[in-house]
Amino acid sequence: QSAPTQPASVSGTRGQSITISCTGTRSDVGTYNYLSWYQHHPGKAPKLVIYGVNNRPSGISNRFSGSKSGNTASLAISGLQAEDEADYYCTSRTTANTVVFGGGTKLTVL
């Protein structure tokens, strides 16, 4: 089971909007809506920011949104803030009844 592909890095200036993609296959992203996104600041535990493709957990800013089309899911962050700088990972259920993490994307806020 290979990991869904994410861009290694994305950058944006404060206030700008960015999108991070997560491209899988019909064996994972393309089949299930068990698609989540995590924000990970180094040295801290990862934090769930989107689940079920486009649902935000309680306490997560509405600046975070998710979508999916075919084998590709996307995380959008609007109104970039300095604290958004982190690594972001998608996860998906697979047809083998496992879970797979995307390769991760480093977001830099300029």
Place this chain on the structure above:
Amino acid sequence: QVQLVQSGSELKEPGASVKVSCEASGYTFTTYSINWVRQAPGQGLEWMGYINPGARNPTYAQGFTGRFVFSVDTSINTAFLQISSLKAEDTAIFYCARDTSWGVYDSWGQGTLVTVSS
């Protein structure tokens, strides 16, 4: 509130074993699976597998069979990750996470750094 608290950092020699604990509180331990996630130095998050505390049946990802064992002790609401025959490449931070639905990890442990070095 839901909380997962992991055991502290470990320094082990090659060939030794290590057992990492993950103590859950704030919910019924047997309701949700505990997943384990590895982050090797400079690498991304990697799913290792999970164990259902109620059924005690572990599932391991490819690459985490043989030397890796998940277990639970429901009397103390704790999940364990044991790694045997440690190698230098096992050096990583290991996280436990509560899974409410196929990769929806709403609560994480703080991570345990395991360093394998002679």
